[in-house]
Amino acid sequence: VTVVYTLQEYRELLVHVEPALLITDLNLPDGNALSLLSAEPSCPTLVMTSYGDEEIAVRAMKLEVRDQYVKSDLAFREMPRTVDRALREWESLQQAQRAEVALRQSEQRFSTVFHASPVPILIAHLEAGSILDANESCCELLDFPLAELCGKPLDTVLERSLLEEVRRLQGEGRGGRVRDRESWAKTRGGQDRSVTVSLEIIEVGGAPCVLAMVFDLTERKQAEQERLELERRMLHVQKLESLGVLAGGVAHDFNNILVAIIGHADLAIGELPEGVAVRESLSAIKQAAKRAAELSQQILAYAGRGKYVLGRSRWTDIVSELTQLLQSTLSKRARLVLELSDAPSFMEGDATQLRQVAMNLITNASEALDDKDGMITVRTGQCRCDARELSRMVVGAELPSGDYCFLEVQDSGCGMDAATLARVFEPFFTTKFTGRGLGMAAVLGIVRGHAGAIEIESQPGAGTRFRVLLPLAAPAKASDPRGEVEDTWRPQGRLLLVDDEPAVRAVGSKMLERLGFQVETAADGVEAIAAYQAGRFDCVVLDLTMPTMDGAETLKRLRALDPAVRVVLSSGYTESELELRFAGLSASGFIQKPYTLMVLKRAMQAALHPDSLPSASAPQDSGGK
Ligand SMILES: Nc1ncnc2c1ncn2[C@@H]1O[C@H](COP(=O)(O)OP(=O)(O)OP(=O)(O)O)[C@@H](O)[C@H]1O
Ligand SMILES: [Mg+2]
Numbered sequence: 001v002t003v004v005y006t007l008q009e010y011r012e013l014l015v016h017v018e019p020a021l022l023i024t025d026l027n028l029p030d031g032n033a034l035s036l037l038s039a040e041p042s043c044p045t046l047v048m049t050s051y052g053d054e055e056i057a058v059r060a061m062k063l064e065v066r067d068q069y070v071k072s073d074l075a076f077r078e079m080p081r082t083v084d085r086a087l088r089e090w091e092s093l094q095q096a097q098r099a100e101v102a103l104r105q106s107e108q109r110f111s112t113v114f115h116a117s118p119v120p121i122l123i124a125h126l127e128a129g130s131i132l133d134a135n136e137s138c139c140e141l142l143d144f145p146l147a148e149l150c151g152k153p154l155d156t157v158l159e160r161s162l163l164e165e166v167r168r169l170q171g172e173g174r175g176g177r178v179r180d181r182e183s184w185a186k187t188r189g190g191q192d193r194s195v196t197v198s199l200e201i202i203e204v205g206g207a208p209c210v211l212a213m214v215f216d217l218t219e220r221k222q223a224e225q226e227r228l229e230l231e232r233r234m235l236h237v238q239k240l241e242s243l244g245v246l247a248g249g250v251a252h253d254f255n256n257i258l259v260a261i262i263g264h265a266d267l268a269i270g271e272l273p274e275g276v277a278v279r280e281s282l283s284a285i286k287q288a289a290k291r292a293a294e295l296s297q298q299i300l301a302y303a304g305r306g307k308y309v310l311g312r313s314r315w316t317d318i319v320s321e322l323t324q325l326l327q328s329t330l331s332k333r334a335r336l337v338l339e340l341s342d343a344p345s346f347m348e349g350d351a352t353q354l355r356q357v358a359m360n361l362i363t364n365a366s367e368a369l370d371d372k373d374g375m376i377t378v379r380t381g382q383c384r385c386d387a388r389e390l391s392r393m394v395v396g397a398e399l400p401s402g403d404y405c406f407l408e409v410q411d412s413g414c415g416m417d418a419a420t421l422a423r424v425f426e427p428f429f430t431t432k433f434t435g436r437g438l439g440m441a442a443v444l445g446i447v448r449g450h451a452g453a454i455e456i457e458s459q460p461g462a463g464t465r466f467r468v469l470l471p472l473a474a475p476a477k478a479s480d481p482r483g484e485v486e487d488t489w490r491p492q493g494r495l496l497l498v499d500d501e502p503a504v505r506a507v508g509s510k511m512l513e514r515l516g517f518q519v520e521t522a523a524d525g526v527e528a529i530a531a532y533q534a535g536r537f538d539c540v541v542l543d544l545t546m547p548t549m550d551g552a553e554t555l556k557r558l559r560a561l562d563p564a565v566r567v568v569l570s571s572g573y574t575e576s577e578l579e580l581r582f583a584g585l586s587a588s589g590f591i592q593k594p595y596t597l598m599v600l601k602r603a604m605q606a607a608l609h610p611d612s613l614p615s616a617s618a619p620q621d622s623g624g625k
Contacts, residue, residue, distance in 0.1 A: 255572030258594035263507035315380035360439035368413025396453025404469035493538035525549025
């Protein structure tokens with residue numbers, strides 16, 4: 001116990017001491033003790049007054065002074081118990097105050113988290129199911145102002161079964177907690193968002209409520225979708241690329257082998273007199289080898305690496321030339337109806353490739369008849385298409401409006417369902433037992449390469465109509481000198497044949513000799529240079545893909561030796577592609593493997609005596625431009 005006598009002393013004491021209890025007289029020499037008391041006392045206080053000072057008592061009570069004493073004997077005797085009681089009351093009051101502060105702080109924290117949370121949160125009555133509160137993120141997600149959202153049943157925005165499950169779990173005494181449930185949330189506009197929802201039971205103002213945390217997945221899902229789509233497209237491009245690599249390999253090796261087969265068959269036929277039976281077998285070998293060459297062309301065409309010799313042609317001519325060949329291969333039950341236009345509708349393109357398009361479409365039409373009676377109608381003509389019509393095309397929807405030459409092939413066959421229709425152009429997609437699934441893939445590659453469009457109409461059981469559109473070419477300047485020109489050119493001279501493949505050297509030199517040339521061969525670039533230095537040659541036939549020194553390098557060195565050297569390039573790759581790779585290296589001609597005697601002769605003629613060729617029927621344009 002510390003005793004002080006004035007208010008002043010008491011104040012000085014307070015600097016060092018925190019009293020647990022204050023007992024004070026009301027009237028002190030330097031003032032009234034009530035002035036020491038404040039609304040928030042730091043310790044319990046007992047005030048002693050003279051008897052009957054009621055007014056003071058009331059003021060003291062207002063200032064939360066615990067007890068007010070009348071100075072009497074009894075009061076002093078009771079002092080220990082009074083102090084004890086005052087301290088106990090003080091302690092419990094302090095506890096209650098601390099609890100209240102803690103509660104207020106906790107509520108404040110919750111409110112801050114609730115409103116600032118980027119996760120949309122809703123609170124609803126567990127029993128009534130009506131929404132009590134929602135945070136800003138939630139209002140944003142659901143596109144509702146808070147005022148409008150409050151009071152609405154929770155199931156206007158969240159799946160009803162979620163709340164039901166929480167109630168059920170709660171009823172079973174299992175806590176009523178639901179975690180990361182995939183669901184939807186409905187916005188004000190009625191739009192569904194993909195979300196996951198977590199629910200938890202909490203108490204708000206003593207009532208059981210449910211707290212729903214909603215994680216919006218819509219954007220993430222969209223991004224995922226876009227990623228998948230991108231991946232799919234990338235895979236498609238990669239597929240095309242690897243097919244291109246495959247095609248290159250096929251063209252190189254396969255075509256070298258075919259050079260030998262076709263060449264030898266050609267040579268053998270030439271050595272046999274007319275009418276010998278074995279000539280037919282040799283012709284059949286040559287035909288079969290040509291079909292193999294066509295197959296390799298199909299793959300090349302799809303990969304956009306097909307042989308590409310620009311010329312002018314008409315669908316009508318292409319179809320007319322084909323029909324004879326087709327009669328034997330089409331289904332016997334098919335009735336072929338031709339509705340070919342006579343109009344001079346010319347298009348620019350590679351005639352061989354365009355023939356392949358017509359051929360593939362008509363073959364498919366025939367196969368669609370499935371050995372039942374049916375009709376195949378082939379139409380050709382010219383039409384004007386506007387951008388709207390073109391936008392409906394499966395291929396070429398982006399083309400400008402204009403005049404187009406069309407080829408239409410319609411059949412009354414089995415037709416296609418949506419799943420087949422979606423995949424017709426996919427390489428190796430086939431529904432046929434012996435199909436290779438390359439026909440339409442090649443059509444696609446060729447039509448794309450010619451800046452054309454494709455339209456398809458098909459119904460299961462109701463037949464199919466394919467229409468291929470190619471841009472109409474501008475009218476030709478000079479008149480086309482068509483018709484047969486007498487072949488009077490007699491090959492002669494010294495040639496150097498350079499190829500790393502022995503079979504090609506063997507048959508190639510024999511073919512060239514048969515034509516009338518003197519031939520020497522070289523197995524690679526080094527040998528070729530040496531041979532050229534040793535003796536003069538009128539022309540060099542040069543393979544492009546060779547080990548150590550390739551064709552391009554050899555060509556450069558030959559040029560350095562003799563700027564006037566004539567070189568005909570030869571490759572299983574295509575001329576158009578080579579133009580890209582060997583731009584600047586002008587050659588006198590190009591010959592694509594595999595070649596027949598006739599093609600070889602024309603190529604040599606174009607290189608050695610271009611003036612002797614009828615201008616419009618040059619079989620291989622030199623390409624060195
Ligand atoms: N006219 C058509 N009628 C019905 N289905 C067709 C028609 N044209 C194509 N199809 C469908 O498209 C698929 C792919 O055709 P595509 O020509 O590419 O391959 P294919 O004919 O099966 O084999 P191939 O490589 O021998 O041509 C066919 O298997 C067939 O299911
Ligand atoms: Mg086919």
